[in-house]
Amino acid sequence: MRGLGWRTYLPRLLRFWRRSLQFRTVAITVILSSVAVGLIGAYMSISISDNLLTSRSEQVNAEAARANLIAQQLFDDAPATDETNPVELATLGVSVQNAIASSTTTPGGTGIALKRTPGQQTQQVLQPTSSRNFPDEVVTVEMREQLAGSPGEVLLQSVMLPDGEPGLVAGSQLSVPNAGVYELYLVYDLSDAQLTLGFVQQTLLLGGLALIALIGAVTYVVVRLVVGPVRLAAETSQKLAAGQLEVRIPEKGEDVIATLARSFNGMADSLQHQITRLAELSRVQQRFVSDVSHELRTPLTTIRLAGDMLYDQRESFPPATERTAELLHTQVQRFEVLLADLLEISRYDAGAVDLDLEPTNLVRLVNDAVDSIGALADERGSDLRLVAPGGYFEAEVEARRIRRILRNLLGNAVEHGEGRPIVVTIDSNATAIGIAVRDYGIGMAPADVEKVFDRFWRADPSRQRTIGGTGLGLAISLEDATLHEGWLEVWSDPGRGTCFRLTLPRERGVPISSSPVGLPPDEPVDGIEDAHA
Amino acid sequence: MVAMTAARILVVDDDTALAEMIGIVLRTEGFEPVFCADGAQAFAVFQASKPDLVLLDLMLPGKVGIEVCAEIRAESGVPVIMLTAKSDTSDVVRGLESGADDYVVKPFNPKELVARIRTRLRPTQTTTTGTLQVGDIEVDVAGHEVRRGDARINLTPLEFELLLALALKPQQVFTREMLLEQVWGYHYKADTRLVNVHVQRLRAKVEEDPDNPRIVMTVRGVGYRAGSS
Numbered sequence: 225m226r227g228l229g230w231r232t233y234l235p236r237l238l239r240f241w242r243r244s245l246q247f248r249t250v251a252i253t254v255i256l257s258s259v260a261v262g263l264i265g266a267y268m269s270i271s272i273s274d275n276l277l278t279s280r281s282e283q284v285n286a287e288a289a290r291a292n293l294i295a296q297q298l299f300d301d302a303p304a305t306d307e308t309n310p311v312e313l314a315t316l317g318v319s320v321q322n323a324i325a326s327s328t329t330t331p332g333g334t335g336i337a338l339k340r341t342p343g344q345q346t347q348q349v350l351q352p353t354s355s356r357n358f359p360d361e362v363v364t365v366e367m368r369e370q371l372a373g374s375p376g377e378v379l380l381q382s383v384m385l386p387d388g389e390p391g392l393v394a395g396s397q398l399s400v401p402n403a404g405v406y407e408l409y410l411v412y413d414l415s416d417a418q419l420t421l422g423f424v425q426q427t428l429l430l431g432g433l434a435l436i437a438l439i440g441a442v443t444y445v446v447v448r449l450v451v452g453p454v455r456l457a458a459e460t461s462q463k464l465a466a467g468q469l470e471v472r473i474p475e476k477g478e479d480v481i482a483t484l485a486r487s488f489n490g491m492a493d494s495l496q497h498q499i500t501r502l503a504e505l506s507r508v509q510q511r512f513v514s515d516v517s518h519e520l521r522t523p524l525t526t527i528r529l530a531g532d533m534l535y536d537q538r539e540s541f542p543p544a545t546e547r548t549a550e551l552l553h554t555q556v557q558r559f560e561v562l563l564a565d566l567l568e569i570s571r572y573d574a575g576a577v578d579l580d581l582e583p584t585n586l587v588r589l590v591n592d593a594v595d596s597i598g599a600l601a602d603e604r605g606s607d608l609r610l611v612a613p614g615g616y617f618e619a620e621v622e623a624r625r626i627r628r629i630l631r632n633l634l635g636n637a638v639e640h641g642e643g644r645p646i647v648v649t650i651d652s653n654a655t656a657i658g659i660a661v662r663d664y665g666i667g668m669a670p671a672d673v674e675k676v677f678d679r680f681w682r683a684d685p686s687r688q689r690t691i692g693g694t695g696l697g698l699a700i701s702l703e704d705a706t707l708h709e710g711w712l713e714v715w716s717d718p719g720r721g722t723c724f725r726l727t728l729p730r731e732r733g734v735p736i737s738s739s740p741v742g743l744p745p746d747e748p749v750d751g752i753e754d755a756h757a
Numbered sequence: 758m759v760a761m762t763a764a765r766i767l768v769v770d771d772d773t774a775l776a777e778m779i780g781i782v783l784r785t786e787g788f789e790p791v792f793c794a795d796g797a798q799a800f801a802v803f804q805a806s807k808p809d810l811v812l813l814d815l816m817l818p819g820k821v822g823i824e825v826c827a828e829i830r831a832e833s834g835v836p837v838i839m840l841t842a843k844s845d846t847s848d849v850v851r852g853l854e855s856g857a858d859d860y861v862v863k864p865f866n867p868k869e870l871v872a873r874i875r876t877r878l879r880p881t882q883t884t885t886t887g888t889l890q891v892g893d894i895e896v897d898v899a900g901h902e903v904r905r906g907d908a909r910i911n912l913t914p915l916e917f918e919l920l921l922a923l924a925l926k927p928q929q930v931f932t933r934e935m936l937l938e939q940v941w942g943y944h945y946k947a948d949t950r951l952v953n954v955h956v957q958r959l960r961a962k963v964e965e966d967p968d969n970p971r972i973v974m975t976v977r978g979v980g981y982r983a984g985s986s
Contacts, residue, residue: 525775
């Protein structure tokens with residue numbers, strides 16, 4: 225569990241580290257100041273504890289020396305008889321103990337012990353005494369040996385008292401008349417010093433943490449002050465890039481941030497001006513195209529009516545006039561298609577196109593389109609085949625536009641198919657429906673393929689055109705496909721033919737992951753060989 | 758009926774060349790054209806000439822075609838066909854909503870225009886006579902009258918035909934395409950907005966609550982059918 229949490233949190237933290245300048249700055253500041261505060265705190269703690277212990281041991285040392293003096297004096301003052309009664313001697317020991325106890329002023333209480341230095345033969349023996357609860361085990365053999373080697377000195381040794389508190393043992397030698405050399409041990413409990421030290425350390429720790437937190441907070445505020453305007457500038461430029469040309473940064477003060485804001489706003493002003501000017505130009509131009517197309521329609525209607533009247537009566541005319549009427553009729557029709565295409569393109573350019581979606585069975589739609597071009601294909605000797613492994617469901621499309629795309633692609637295929645078969649494939653996958661129109665005609669060079677969707681571009685200007693295309697067909701088809709959030713792509717190879725593939729999303733708003741039909745369709749269709757293979 | 762004499766057609770168009778050309782086409786087809794080039798005078802000419810059908814240009818000087826159409830509709834159910842240079846959604850829908858029965862987009866050819874005119878002048882022939890019941894209204898087929906109780910409901914010929922088409926086959930659900938063929942005479946894919954707009958106009962007249970229709974019912978995703986009687 226913990227490992228997993230670590231593994232998920234670490235990358236998130238790293239990402240945050242990379243992305244947030246503010247977080248990074250605050251984190252670095254906090255880490256560095258933690259190190260500094262830690263070092264200072266450690267030094268202070270060590271020096272305070274040193275000081276505290278040194279002063280305690282000096283105090284203990286002085287007290288032990290005084291106790292030794294008192295005890296020695298008591299022993300020396302005792303009546304020096306050879307036959308000192310052991311009982312008296314014992315009483316003397318007790319009185320020494322009491323005298324010392326009453327003389328100690330150090331807090332922490334003392335234990336007192338009087339021990340006979342081993343290895344002596346004397347007339348009398350003073351029984352070793354000790355105060356109650358004297359922790360015998362703190363007086364080590366090593367200390368006693370050391371003490372034996374240094375008469376007249378006070379030896380100090382740090383020990384651990386049985387209850388776990390730190391303590392100090394002070395040892396010194398006494399000589400008792402007639403009874404030889406004795407050792408006086410005083411034990412001091414240092415827990416109060418330890419307590420003071422702990423308190424100091426705790427205060428240092430808390431103070432350090434508070435200081436680090438304070439430094440973090442201050443850094444956060446300072447960084448915010450600096451990063452805030454930068455972030456605002458970044459957000460504003462994002463909005464600007466997204467097309468909100470009117471956004472600006474508030475200009476406050478005279479500092480470097482204000483300079484940034486001023487130059488940014490200047491840039492935005494100039495951008496807005498340029499874009500507005502261009503947009504206006506483009507709008508005027510589109511409007512002009514649209515107006516021209518509309519204005520042309522009324523005279524064209526008159527011409528058309530007149531032409532049709534003449535055309536209907538052409539058989540009563542002399543041959544030359546009859547042909548004239550025919551030419552007039554067909555060219556007026558061509559003009560009309562061109563005008564309609566121009567108008568459609570100007571609508572796309574003006575962005576004034578709405579999709580009128582309805583559930584449509586695309587296989588049926590393709591079938592209808594194939595049927596409607598059938599006569600023309602027959603005339604050219606092209607065999608039209610429909611391969612439909614999938615796509616038998618209703619998709620949300622605008623049938624009129626899809627029909628127009630298909631009519632265009634099929635018309636082109638017949639036009640450039642050189643009488644060879646034309647294969648239309650329709651298939652579907654989870655996200656898309658693909659329709660491919662493949663001809664096995666002359667194909668196009670790679671340079672031409674790039675221009676195939678350009679307006680008024682013609683594959684081969686020298687070629688005789690029989691199907692009156694306007695040169696806008698594929699441009700409109702591409703716009704139609706894009707409007708459906710679909711794709712229109714082309715593959716072509718000179719001598720092997722051309723394939724256009726239309727891919728439409730199954731559901732509006734769900735992006736296409738891949739096209740269900742290969743480009744060109746992968747499975748070879750029986751009976752068709754590559755033209756020049 | 759107009760079968761014996763030549764049907765009179767009012768052509769309202771400011772483009773004199775086009776108006777004259779339309780006149781030639783109409784005369785060739787045996788109609789009697791009357792012209793008006795100014796939107797402001799169109800209604801006066803309409804009242805004076807009492808045409809059997811109006812061809813109305815949407816873009817007129819003086820007054821826009823849509824206003825003229827609304828004026829005519831306020832007074833009469835005479836068929837109005839709009840001539841429009843714009844097939845853009847909003848213009849066509851506004852024209853239809855102001856009461857036009859049908860529209861032709863410029864440039865049109867003579868056959869198309871004449872076909873539209875003939876469909877509007879020659880109502881569908883029905884063998885049924887007598888009275889049909891749709892919901893709480895009565896449709897008098899021979900008398901071209903629609904009544905709710907004793908109150909007569911004024912319908913234009915087109916609206917009457919639309920209602921009649923639905924009423925004649927109460928069990929049938931009509932798609933918009935079926936209605937376009939039967940009522941408007943389109944044999945190819947045409948603008949389904951024609952149906953939508955006229956169903957709304959019809960409902961505004963025959964329904965007691967147009968938001969909750971009982972005479973012309975919508976069948977979601979398919980089309981319309983007559984309400985049960």
